[in-house]
Amino acid sequence: MRSGIVSYGAYVPKYRILPKEIGRVWGQDGEAMGKALNISAKSVPGLDEDTATISVMAARRALARSGMDPSLIGAIYVGSESHPYAVKPTATIVSEAIRAAPYLTASDLEFACKAGTAGMQACLGLINSPDENIPIQYALAIGADTSQGAPGNALEYSASAGGVAFIIGREKVIASIDLTMSYTTDTPDFWRREGMKYPSHAERFTGKPAYFKHIQNCAGMIMKRMGTEPKDYDHAVFHQPNGKFPIVVAKKLGFTDEQIKDGLICPYIGNTYSGSMMIGLAAILDVASPGDRVLAVSYGSGAGSDGFDITITDEMKTFPKDKAPLVNEMISGGKVIDYAIYMKLREKIKLEGE
Amino acid sequence: MSGARYWRHQDQRYNMAGNECGVCGSRFFPGKTMCPNCHRRSVGKMKKFYFNGNGKIITYTIIHEGSLQYRNQVPYLLAIIELEEGDKVLGQIVDCEASDLAMGKKVEMVFRKLGEQGKSGTIQYGYKFILK
Ligand SMILES: [Zn+2]
Numbered sequence: 001m002r003s004g005i006v007s008y009g010a011y012v013p014k015y016r017i018l019p020k021e022i023g024r025v026w027g028q029d030g031e032a033m034g035k036a037l038n039i040s041a042k043s044v045p046g047l048d049e050d051t052a053t054i055s056v057m058a059a060r061r062a063l064a065r066s067g068m069d070p071s072l073i074g075a076i077y078v079g080s081e082s083h084p085y086a087v088k089p090t091a092t093i094v095s096e097a098i099r100a101a102p103y104l105t106a107s108d109l110e111f112a113c114k115a116g117t118a119g120m121q122a123c124l125g126l127i128n129s130p131d132e133n134i135p136i137q138y139a140l141a142i143g144a145d146t147s148q149g150a151p152g153n154a155l156e157y158s159a160s161a162g163g164v165a166f167i168i169g170r171e172k173v174i175a176s177i178d179l180t181m182s183y184t185t186d187t188p189d190f191w192r193r194e195g196m197k198y199p200s201h202a203e204r205f206t207g208k209p210a211y212f213k214h215i216q217n218c219a220g221m222i223m224k225r226m227g228t229e230p231k232d233y234d235h236a237v238f239h240q241p242n243g244k245f246p247i248v249v250a251k252k253l254g255f256t257d258e259q260i261k262d263g264l265i266c267p268y269i270g271n272t273y274s275g276s277m278m279i280g281l282a283a284i285l286d287v288a289s290p291g292d293r294v295l296a297v298s299y300g301s302g303a304g305s306d307g308f309d310i311t312i313t314d315e316m317k318t319f320p321k322d323k324a325p326l327v328n329e330m331i332s333g334g335k336v337i338d339y340a341i342y343m344k345l346r347e348k349i350k351l352e353g354e
Numbered sequence: 355m356s357g358a359r360y361w362r363h364q365d366q367r368y369n370m371a372g373n374e375c376g377v378c379g380s381r382f383f384p385g386k387t388m389c390p391n392c393h394r395r396s397v398g399k400m401k402k403f404y405f406n407g408n409g410k411i412i413t414y415t416i417i418h419e420g421s422l423q424y425r426n427q428v429p430y431l432l433a434i435i436e437l438e439e440g441d442k443v444l445g446q447i448v449d450c451e452a453s454d455l456a457m458g459k460k461v462e463m464v465f466r467k468l469g470e471q472g473k474s475g476t477i478q479y480g481y482k483f484i485l486k
Contacts, residue, residue, distance in 0.1 A: 014449045046448060047427055048466040052479060056465040084477055093479060097368040097465055099404070335449075344426070351426055 003128050004176035004310065006138065006169040007068070009061025009324050010282040011054050012162040012269055015044040016334035017342050019157050025339045026152040033157050038243025041334060042160040042270025045146045047345050049161070051080045052090045054144040054275075056097040058165035061324035062140070063098055066167055073100040073167070074136030075126050078108050079115025079143045079274045081192070081199075094142065105136075112190060113239055114300030116143015116164065116274040121180055121306060123168035138169040145273035148346065150198035158242050160270030164278035174316045175285060175294070179226055179309040183218040190301035201301075210303050211241065215249050218305035219297050226309050230254040234292040237263030237280035239299035241271050246280075255295075262287050263296075268331045281310075283327035288312045357476050367480030370463060372441065374403040381405070381440035407463020407481060409435040412442065416452045423469045435461055435483060446482045460486040 018041050023030020034040060045054070055078050063070055078090040091106035109115040109122075123139030144163025149155025168177075189210035192199035215238055223229065230236070236255045238246040243266045250260045263280030265272075272279055277298040284294055294310040343349050363384075365371040372383035376399030377392040383405055389396035414433035417424075424430065431447040433455065447455065448466060461483040468478045 046466070048448065048468070048482070050467060050477075052477075053465050053467060056479075060465070088476075096364060097479070099369055347426065349426075 002173065002176040002178060003124060003168065003170045004173040005166050005285070006172055006174065007062045007066035007167040007319075008165065008282050008285055009058045009063070009065060010162070010164045010275075010279050010327050010330065011057035011061065012272075012279070012327075012330040013043050013045040013049055013054070014333065014335050015046065015345060016041040016269070016336050017044050017339070018336060021339050022157055028152075030157070033154070036244070037157055038247070038267050039158055039270055040267055041336070042158060043162055043272070043334065044337065044342055044345055045161040047347070050084045050146055051078070051082050051144045051163070052084050052093045054146065054161065054163035055080075055090055055094050055142045055165065058144060058163040059094055059098045059140060059142060062165040062167050064323045065320055066172075067320075068138070068167070070098050070100040071103065073098075073138045073140050074104050075123060075139035076100065076104060076106040077119030077122050077139070077141050079111065079117070079119045079141070080108065080145050081110055081112055081115065081273055082145045082147055083108050083110070086194070094140075100140070111304065112300035112302050113241065113271070113273045113276050114298040114304060114306055116141060116278050117298040117306040117308070118300075119143065120166055120168060120308070121182070123166075124177060124180060127169055138167055141166050141168060143274035143276075143278045145275060147271070147273045148198060151348070153198070155199065155201070158266075158271040160272050162269060162272035162275045162279055164275045164282050166278070172315055173313055174319050175288075175310050175312050177308050177310055179222055180306065181218065181221055181225065182304055182306045183214050183221060184304035185214070187301070187303035189303055210301065211239070211245055211299050212249055212252065214303055214305040215239065215297050215299050216253060218307040219253050219295060222295065222297075222307045222309050228309070230259070232293060233259060233295045235262055235284045235288065235294045236260050237277055237284060237294070237296045239277045239297070239305075240264065240266035240280060241276070241299075243267035265327065265331065269334075279327060285312075286321060286326045286328065288316065290314045290316050357471060360478050367468070367478070368465070370405040370407050370481055372403050372405055373400045375399065376401055383437065383441045383443055403439075405437055405439050407437070407483070408439075408486075409437040409443070409461055409483075411447075411455060411457055411459045411461060412436050413457060414447065414455050431455060433461070433483070447484065448482050449484045454485060462486050
């Protein structure tokens, strides 16, 4: 059997803010903004949540479903653009908090919104090494973020929080990864310099030469190599910087709304950045049946796309999904807050003496 | 709590590592060096035990005047929780309002930020609870 996803877990913080409320504060038509972006709400992390806590929660859920001994995990990669420390890995915190430490390798990755899928590829490489001197049986790839857009900026309507963990291995695979390929260029569409709180983006690059070009090329390359067409897939999921781009890119590639509906999550919780495509894939795993074929393509600014051709296996029949919350359950369990509470949770309020 | 002291308690804070008496089976969180039921008979027989973190609220309180480290969180909720696997623990309940709490309500463990050593210091993580 091919290697692939052995288990998965997702985590979305409980709080939500609506576009109308953000618009109210900045004198913008928030409702129109929400409609234009196809985002009805975005998730907001609690005061005590960050990329490390979200990563741990997602990883623990993946372990709960697999029932495996965490010490069998030989590698952990955490992809994020909001690691809590500039220097000190999130992956070491995760390794202790899931009791996988100390006999493993661990590292953090950064590639805008696709660092998590880059981690999946690194995990696949390790567990498939034919070299017996690299004895790694299972590896854990996490994509998680608590991203922020500058107040009043268009990004404030979409930048949200959440994370997903995939355990990658060769045995008891529920979703085999039949092919992974990437498409990478140096494109300055979106960036954040060291020490800066908020990211910047170059308007002229955000659409066509960035998101669309990379995803279309990556998806096209995969279908060409596999000899497939869009109609051969039961599900497709693409990176979701807003609720609109993935619908447009699906259409351009020849996928129907039906094929992308199960993995389209951004309209309900916003863009979870490194978790974005992965949470869509997790939502598909929540509902997929054995034999289902999935095309999944991430996108990270800077820029690149990682694509995966996936087949759901018979192992899915007995896989205990109910041992952790489904993505849809987390989406519907949100608690709406106003902008003042949002400011408090995002630590934008200065306290006495600060 | 100092960084070093915190680090020594990491397994306890991160994973609710306590222990279990090898003689009578009682469980303790945090772990004890000797079982209060079996006294000397338990010496050398205390085994590490990881609690699953499920429990129910025995009693709770709302903190309005937090210590300096937690002042950005006020008002916050503290509860004494009876763990289903034994022993009781004092813990913060998050992601809910005081009006959501009641004695007997079930909770589960989550992993959260506990505090930080200032803006340039280390960040401390550990268990808190949410309503089930
Ligand atoms: Zn005893």
